[in-house]
Amino acid sequence: MSIDQSFIxxxxxxxxxxxxxxxxxxxxxxxxxxxxxxxxxxxxxxxELLDESLILRSIQLSLSKxxxxxxxxxxxxxxxxKIDDQDFHGAICLAEYQSEGRGRRGxxxxxxxxxxxxxxxxxxxxxxxxxxxxxxxxxxxxxxxxRELGLTDVGLKWPNDVLMDEGKLxxxxxxxxxxxxxxxxxxxxxxxxxxxxxxxxxxxxxxFSQIGDYLSISRNELVVGLIxxxxxxxxxFSKEGFGRLMSEWDAYNLYRDKPVSVLMGENLINGIxxxxxxxxxxxxxxxxxxxxxxxxxxxxxxx
Numbered sequence: 001m002s003i004d005q006s007f008i009x010x011x012x013x014x015x016x017x018x019x020x021x022x023x024x025x026x027x028x029x030x031x032x033x034x035x036x037x038x039x040x041x042x043x044x045x046x047x048e049l050l051d052e053s054l055i056l057r058s059i060q061l062s063l064s065k066x067x068x069x070x071x072x073x074x075x076x077x078x079x080x081x082k083i084d085d086q087d088f089h090g091a092i093c094l095a096e097y098q099s100e101g102r103g104r105r106g107x108x109x110x111x112x113x114x115x116x117x118x119x120x121x122x123x124x125x126x127x128x129x130x131x132x133x134x135x136x137x138x139x140x141x142x143x144x145x146x147r148e149l150g151l152t153d154v155g156l157k158w159p160n161d162v163l164m165d166e167g168k169l170x171x172x173x174x175x176x177x178x179x180x181x182x183x184x185x186x187x188x189x190x191x192x193x194x195x196x197x198x199x200x201x202x203x204x205x206x207x208f209s210q211i212g213d214y215l216s217i218s219r220n221e222l223v224v225g226l227i228x229x230x231x232x233x234x235x236x237f238s239k240e241g242f243g244r245l246m247s248e249w250d251a252y253n254l255y256r257d258k259p260v261s262v263l264m265g266e267n268l269i270n271g272i273x274x275x276x277x278x279x280x281x282x283x284x285x286x287x288x289x290x291x292x293x294x295x296x297x298x299x300x301x302x303x
Contacts, residue, residue, distance in 0.1 A: 003029070008070045011113075012049060016040035030097055031112025033197050045195070047114040048219045050094055058224040061231055065091040070113075073100040075120035076173055076189040082122065083177045083185045091122040092227060101191065102173055109171060109191045110203050116210075117170075117192040117222060123234050124183040131186060133242025133280025135160040135174050136249060138188055141229040142170050143252045146192075148225055149217050155254035158273070158282050158300055162192075163254060166302075167209030169193055188234075190226070194219065243278040250275055255302060260284070263299040273300075 003026050010017050011030075017023050019039045027034050033044045052068045064087035072078055075093040077100070082088050095118045101109035111118055125131060139160035146154045146162075146169075154164050162170035170192040177185035193210040194217070211217050237245065250256055255273040262269045262284060271284035271291070281292040282300065 003071050011043070011047075012070075014047070016042050029099075031110075031115070031197065045197075049096060049114050050223060051220055054220055055094075055223055055227070058220075059227050059231075061228070063090050063092055063227075063231075064088070067091070067093040069093070069095045071095075071097050071099070074098055074102050074189075075118050076102060076175055076187050079120045079122045079187045080175060080177065083187070088122040088185065089124045089182075090231070093120045094118065094223065102189070108203075109173075110196070111191070112196065114219075115195045115197075117190065117194065117219065117226070119191075119223065119226065120187055120189045121227075121230055121234075123186050123188060123238075125186060125238055126183045127179055129183075129238060129241045131174070131176060131184060133245070133276075133278075134186070134188075134237065135172055136276065136280045137233050137237055137242065137245055138172050138174070138190065138230065140245070140248055140252050141233050142172070142190060142192065142226065145222065145225040145229050146211070146217075149222060150215050151211060151217070156249075156252040157254060157302075158276065159280065164209040164214065167207045169209045169211070188230070190230075192222070192226075194222075241278075242280045246276060246278050246280075255300070258302065261301045262293055263301065264293070 007023060007026050017040060019036055019041050023041055034041045035044055050068055056066060072095045075095050079091060079093050082091060097113040098111035098118050101111035101118060136159055139156045139162055142162050143154050143156055154162060154169060157163055160172045161168055173189035175187045193208060195212040196210050256275060258273055260273045269286060271286040274283040274285050277283055277292055281294050284291050284293060
């Protein structure tokens, strides 16, 4: 269903919405709880919508482009379509709602309207640097941004799951386009759970956590901090690769020196998490010695 822009304008205004079946259906699609009173529909939890001018003013960066959508299929899909544009490098796409939000391994990312963070960034990495370790860098910047706002216990599970109390708080999807003379074009997608209602939570097929269960954080403030940290780390990564950032991993790794199991196909390897190497590969101390595993091949589980 295509959501009428006049409905979105009323929703953005914060005013009661005239009751109709179309409006009820739109609110249900957006994943918002509402009450009906005196022929109007009222969203039961206040929305803090993203403010483009506030974000641009606060980040104090000369981004090539900032796209802010109310309703989009996927922020990653949108930026992938812009990959050949001159202003792709450094472009940001934000959305209030994703109808086809995507996670890793083809999973759907549940994306209710105005509740969470759905952000993608376009970047060109020099071919000689490559993308080894990039997903770990992004994970560290998400955790850093959240810690700066008071969520001090958030951490990472290799390679890039952002966790709070064993539940997935944020996800990362990195997609790589064709190489060119300008380097490797990548789209970095970030989804952060802030406030899921019960019906949205039931759609998630794994343990998850959300910021609102621990403290109150402004969506706009989180977006500003996240963009700043991502931009700074990507500039450094593009110059030096993962090696110079490797030392920061242990500050976020929730599994350091703990027994874990690595699943490779049908094979289960047990060992102790000893961090990562300068390519971002997991170092696992096993009965056969210290071994490394590539992020694209394994699944990590705490024993």
